[in-house]
Amino acid sequence: MSAGEATTQFSFPQEEAKVLKFWREIDAFKTSVKLSEGRKPFSFYDGPPFCTGLPHYGHLLLGTIKDIVTRFAHNTGHYVERRAGWDTHGLPVEHEIDKKLGINGKEDVLAMGIDKYNDECRSIVMRYASEWRETFERLGRWIDFDNDYKTLNTPFMESEWWVFKQLFDKGLVYKGLRVMPYSTALFTTLSNSEASLNYKDVSDPEVVVAFPLKSDPTVSLLAWTTTPWTLPSNCALCVNPDFEYVKIRDGETGNIYVLLESCLGVLYKNIKKAKFEILAKVKAQELVGLEYQPVFDFYVSELKGTAWRVVADKYVTDSDGTGIVHNAPAFGEDDYRVCMDYKIVSVGGFVPNPVKDNGNFDETVGPFAGLYVKDADKEIIKSVKASGRLVRQGTIVHSYPFCWRSDTPLLYRAVPSWFVRVAHASERLLATNAQTHWVPAFVKEKRFANWLANARDWNVSRDRFWGTPIPLWASDDFEELVCVGSVAELEQLTGTTGITDLHRDKIDHLTIPSRQGKGVLRRVEGVFDCWFESGCMPYAQKHYPFENKEMFEKTFPADFISEGVDQTRGWFYTLLVLSTLLFDKPAWKNLIASGLVLAADGKKMSKRLKNYPDPAEILDDFGADSLRLYLINSPVVRTETLKFKREGVKEIVSRVLLPWFNAFRFFGTQVPVLKKDFGIDYVFDSANRSENIMDRWMLASVQSLIQFVHEEMTAYRLYTVVPRLLGMIDQLTNWYVRFNRLRLKGKNGAADTTHALNTLFEVLLTMCRLMAPFTPFITESMYQSLKTYLPPGFFEGDARSLHFVSFPDVRKEYFDPEIERAMSRMQAVIELGRIARERNNISLKTPLAELVVVHPSAEYLDDVRGLSSYITEELNLRSLVLTSDEAAYGIKYRAEADFKRLGAKLRKDMPRVKKALPDVPSADIKAAQTSGTLLVDGITLGAEDINIVRFFDALSLANPGKKYEEVTDKDVLVLLDIELHPELIQEGLAREVVNRVQRLRKKVGLQPVDEVTYYYQISHDPSDVLATVLQAQAEFLQRTLQQPILAMAEKTADAFVEEEQEVNDSRFVLAFVR
DSSP: OOTTOOOTTOOHHHHHHHHHHHHHHHTHHHHHHHHTTTSEEEOBOOOOOBSSSOOOHHHHHHHHHHHHHHHHHHHTTEEEOOEEEEBOSSHHHHHHHHHHHTOOSHHHHHHHOHHHHHHHHHHHTTTTHHHHHHHHHHHTOOOEEEEEEETTSHHHHHHHHHHHHHHHHTTOEEEEEEEEEEETTTTEEOOHHHHTTOEEEEEEEEEEEEEEBSSOTTEEEEEEESOGGGGGGOOEEEEOTTOEEEEEEETTTOOEEEEEGGGGGGTOSOTTTOOEEEEEEEEHHHHTTOBBOOSOOTTHHHHTTTSSEEEEOTTOOSSSTTSEEEEOTTSOHHHHHHHHHTTSSOTTSOOOOOBOTTSBBOGGGGGGTTSBHHHHHHHHHHHHHHTTOEEEEEEEEEEEEBOTTTOOBEEEEEEEEEEEOOGGGHHHHHHHHHTSEEESHHIIIIIIHHHHHTOOOEEOEESOSSSOBOOEEEOTTSOSEEEOOSHHHHHHHHTOOOOOOOSHHHHTTOEEEOSSSSOEEEEOSOEEOHHHHHHTHHHHTTTTTTSOHHHHHHHOSEEEEEEEGGGGGTHHHHHHHHHHHHHSSOSEEEEEEEOOEEOTTSSOOOTTTTOSOOHHHHHHHHOHHHHHHHHHTSGGGGTOOEEOOHHHHHHHIIIIIHHHHHHHHHHHHHHHHHHHHHOOOOOOOTTOOOOOHHHHHHHHHHHHHHHHHHHHHHTTOHHHHHHHHHHHHHHIIIIIHHHTHHHHTTTTOHHHHHHHHHHHHHHHHHHHHHHTTTOHHHHHHHHHHHGGGSOTTSSOSOOSSGGGSOOOOOOGGGOOHHHHHHHHHHHHHHHHHHHHHHHTTOOTTSOEEEEEEEOSOHHHHHHHHTTHHHHHHHTTEEEEEEEOOTTTEEEEEEEEEOHHHHHHHHGGGHHHHHHHGGGSOHHHHHHHHHHSEEEETTEEEEGGGEEEEEEEEEEEESSTTOOEEEEEOSSOEEEEEOOOOHHHHHHHHHHHHHHHHHHHHHHTTOOTTOOOEEEEEEEEOGGGHHHHHHHHTHHHHHHHHSSOEEEGGGOOSOOSEEEEEEETTEEEEEEEEO
């Protein structure tokens, strides 16, 4: 794209398509990586997504964050390997196949054959790979898909085996029967961290059930539960050993119950009106050991003599229920632990568990067999009621875990699993976490640290098929156990060769001869949890330690990773657990945790509800740069939520990209003017320093920005960098170009024009280099044009693409804090002046007589005075008054207090202060600014108690005839004379005429170098207002337009455009003749 293109229909998406084509032609990404070989490595880990679905806005957000950071690292002198990765195993893949094939359990898979099942899984794992690649290419994310890693590849799986063997050899692996979250949709257990990913508020039944004592059936213990389906497996009732219980007689039924007194509300809605009698108080220890009648008799023969008695444990609380908990050891972690402690159940012994893998009851529970447990609740409640044991029933809304993949309710179920010991290492985990840098820090220090402090042993096994098999071979009695750590070791131990695939269907048949005379060892069932696999990614992507050992050790831990904040219990956690247990190191140095992208209504984005715009549509309509800036300049980079709105992306185009592009295009239109007017072919000359204050300010501001970006990007604070970058675009477009338009157009001679063009060029080029990681497309497009104005050899090496060029270094010789301060003050005055005009609906085209700037600081006023010409020109003023004489301009002071805050401090004196404060003299309040205290009716208030406000009192003006509009930013105060003088109104109308000429030039596509003659003919002019303006302001019009506007009667040739224009109530035809 040429900088001089003047098309009004410029399309950012179309320009991005051209850039993509250019990048493909020069193989830009791979070329940039090759050019950086030999530099200091910057290590980056890309968390592997599943490729069984299309990328959504969360992926695009993270892709943008990762791309920005890695581009910045590359541009600041690093070699950055950016390998894409794919999570190809596990529940998400199997769930898709189970749905496709109608598989309802393990038996169905075994019937079809693990080999065929795994082939089906393999066929879909990269289903959307091309769409992912296409989307990220369109987004402008540079990442290596050709050298990607996949968890299904044998080298990756072998490294996982090595990791597991290290843990095994350290004594950190064990098999246990543990009550774990279980997904009936996926037929497998989940880890506790997975179970925490998807809680929902649900409505469940709640029942209070009576358990009559065997020793005295007239007395019943009461237990409350929200899982009636667990009652058939009840084995014990648990009390808290520290509690004291009450024995009551219900006034309506005469039944005698035992429960906590503080929990009587579970029986009676209104305790005061309830009819019951407390018969006795009973200590918990008096209840322990008592036997009771079971609700159901399904397991009498198996549990006779051990079950259905009262036990005690401190996990029982008084926060809900009755203070007595029904224990079903197969379905509750505490239930299982307590029943083990009391030898009601034992390791290897019988544990009543009538629930099959699919969540249905088996035949051991008679009438409930075949029912899904949640559906069985109603039937079980009916049965309990029929037996006279149901005391109360209702419903409760509570938070309940759902499967993160299938979105179905989880059950807690005793399942034999393989665990890695983690709980013992919580202090080590906290220590390695302390070595890392997180953005934002509170996620590390609170959310993640709390999770680590309460770390539990990690269930790493899944009773599934498509995954990396757990490399354990065991004897039938499990007393001999061998852990295999490599393909070579497996071949050596099994006496086989040529193993190229480690999936179950390829190795399950292999056996290892026993060294203890136990026949042969067979591989244990189960595969690794996919979170274990992704946690192995730092080692497995490099096939460590079998290959790349030196490279891995140089680049571990990673310099940078980034994922969503939900990964505190996912990938971040598994990465840290494994790196700590293996090496006592963190897996990363720096981490950005992003928030969630929600639909515009604040709800989760849903394909079914179609409550969000298609990402492809957004990219096609507005371009990738606008989407990237919208995402990255939002609360989501501070771990907050973003309600995604199409209008927000559109606004980035209109408020950021388009003004920036217009400044670039303006530069391109003025270069030919320099040639036409002064015969100079423009070439950027960095040595040609300007002394113009605006040039010095702009260049100083850019250098300050470069320093800021370096500092903040090094600290990974993207949320501070992007607003400053966008602020500089505003400074460039709305301040520098606007205020220097005439200079850039050549009005002050060749030297000054060249200085202004040099400044604009340097800022445009520097902004391209600064913004390149954030908006890679528009910066590349601009750079391709701008570089044609650079002298030969300006950039070292290959400079074909902007993204081959280094990030700019700070040039401290440009620093000028005094000028930056002065410009900031000038801008404040102008902004306040604009507000004053807007309040009174006075256009900037209408000149006004005076603006008074009031400030107590002489330095402040001197700064403004040095830039007064810019203020008078921008605000269209005839006079600018700078003063510290507040009294002459009616400036007074008042104090405002926060009386809610003062109430606690002043107590009974507050009414006195509230009444007296409005009458405190202005001079006293002004003095309080210096003294820090204010005396109000004899009571001293501190600076923290009041807010001092300056205000304008028109009645106190030294010249009361003036009509001022007052505006303040609590630092400087301005007074704008808003009286409309006839001669100034006339000049304002002349400016409107100039505006109409300029608008028509732009409309017909004229360039600044295109010379035409202007003619007018008045068609409607009440009171001859426009005719008077055209005559009286002819000199102003000629000076501004660089030629006169002639009457239509003088036209000697045909016009190539004629159009009627309107100014206030007058109309005229404007014609252009070549």
